[in-house]
Amino acid sequence: MKSTDPITRLVSAFTKLPGVGERTASRLAFFILNQPDEIANELAQALVEVKEKVGLCERCCNLTDERLCSVCQSQRRDHSVICVVENTPDLRAIENTGEFTGSYHVLHGLISPLEGIGPDDVHIRELLKRLESPAANGDAAVDEIIIATSPSVDGEATSLYLSKLIKPLGIRVSRIASGVPIGSELEYTDKSTLSRALMERRDL
Amino acid sequence: MKSTDPITRLVSAFTKLPGVGERTASRLAFFILNQPDEIANELAQALVEVKEKVGLCERCCNLTDERLCSVCQSQRRDHSVICVVENTPDLRAIENTGEFTGSYHVLHGLISPLEGIGPDDVHIRELLKRLESPAANGDAAVDEIIIATSPSVDGEATSLYLSKLIKPLGIRVSRIASGVPIGSELEYTDKSTLSRALMERRDL
Structure with a gap:
């Protein structure tokens, strides 16, 4: 042939x-x-x-075929809480839990000094605009930023960078918990996950 | 969404x-x-x-974007030997061995009484036309038909049907060998393959 x-x-x-x-x-x-x-x-x-x-949502950079994505358009979401994710699949994973009622911000990447990806290469500027002006966030003032990047080196670096940038604005910054996954066997949990779970133990 | x-x-x-x-x-x-x-x-x-x-080759029913497929067009192939295969992936598998220099006929299916697929539902009529008139086979008379359908129930049924149909025309009909695959362990070979290998043993 x-x-x-x-x-x-x-x-x-x-x-x-x-x-x-x-x-x-x-x-x-x-x-x-x-x-x-x-x-x-x-x-x-x-x-x-x-x-x-398909392009980026003007507000949160989620992928959408409209000017604003369906989350940003929704009146039933709490636009004072923004969950920051690396990409749209991560956003969908969180949506699938059905637990989160706030809005999102999609970075489309993580800060990675080793690969030469700096803060300007991901959509951090758009996030700051939302925090600084309620108009850019659909007239909602932001109370809390939940950083939901992966607990990887780049995910942690991005989280640290965002937290240093946002905390001085007087906005609460939180990070999703890391630890032993639900349903897994302690015996087979890797060392770093287990030591993190010990370090971040909670009082009962 | x-x-x-x-x-x-x-x-x-x-x-x-x-x-x-x-x-x-x-x-x-x-x-x-x-x-x-x-x-x-x-x-x-x-x-x-x-x-x-992409449509069917006018002569052998192989998939092609021309009137005749590249095998049927080739002057270097032996058009007096026709290898009958179930489909184009099977044809490609045989081509990849580099061992076969004849031409093909692609049935695009196997006779399957259980599923109600009869001889007229696969391209057997086109094969018979090639055997009966040298003009339909690019002016080459056919000496041998090699039936290379899988050694499954339907593959065997198709093989038997073709052999009964073609042998009376005075054309040699052969079937690819079944047996223990090269490089496999006898211990892990399934029963039916092993008994077939015993039945079809060859003198050394």
């Missing part, structure tokens, strides 16, 4: 997706070929549309 | 692919969103193109 035939091109386009190797790509391509046209057309259209229509 | 927003639509289009669950689909969608437009556009274009341009 020539390397430019449509099947080979489709296989090679599939291999660009994460976790898709040559074998999976080829299986997906033959699946597409064996299915009615709609499957291929729907996926093709969704791919083009998502890139054309 | 509304169920009709572009991200949700892309996630749901991805879940229609085999082996892609909600989580993987969501990971793929956010990957697409974070990448330059080309990744999405290339995949979208390849999806549409493959459905528009």
Whole structure:
């Protein structure tokens, strides 16, 4: 087969997706070929549309196809509490708990001195604007910032940076708890998680 | 989020692919969103193109974007030997061995009485036409048919049916060997493979 035939091109386009190797790509391509046209057309259209229509929410930088995302638009959310997350999948994970009724701010990255990613490379400036002017936050003054970045080196660095920046504004800054995951076995919990859980123990 | 927003639509289009669950689909969608437009556009274009341009080879029913597939077009292949396969991935698997220099015939299915798939539902008629008229086989008379369907119930049924149909035409019909796979441990070989290997033992 020539390397430019449509099947080979489709296989090679599939291999660009994460976790898709040559074998999976080829299986997906033959699946597409064996299915009615709609499957291929729907996926093709969704791919083009998502890139054309989805952008950042003007207020919280969440991904949305409107000017404001659905959380920022909602009257039932508490816009005085902002949960800061690294990216949209993290936002969705928190939404899925059903526990959080505040609004979000999506950084789209973490500060990483090692990789040369500074505060200006993530959407921190937009967060500060929300804190400084109620108008930029839909007329709601902010009472608390919950920093929900991962407990990784970059996540901690970002958390520290934000906390130093925001605390002087007189706003409460909190950090999600780290510790032993619910349902896990203590025996199999890694050392750093366990020592963190000991360090951050709570009085009962 | 509304169920009709572009991200949700892309996630749901991805879940229609085999082996892609909600989580993987969501990971793929956010990957697409974070990448330059080309990744999405290339995949979208390849999806549409493959459905528009790829059809069956007029002679062997292989998938191709031309009138004849590259194997049927080739002057260096032996068109007097036809290897019958279930589908294009099987054809590719045999091509990848580099051992076969004949041509192919792709059935696009197997006879399966249990699932109500009869001889007319797979491309057997096209094969018979090639055997009966050299013109339909690029002016080459057929000397041998190698049946390379899987050693499954349907694969064996198809093989038996073809052999009964073709042998009376005075054409040699052979079947790929079944037995213990190269490099495998006898201890872990399943019973039916092992008894087949014993039954079909060869003199040394």
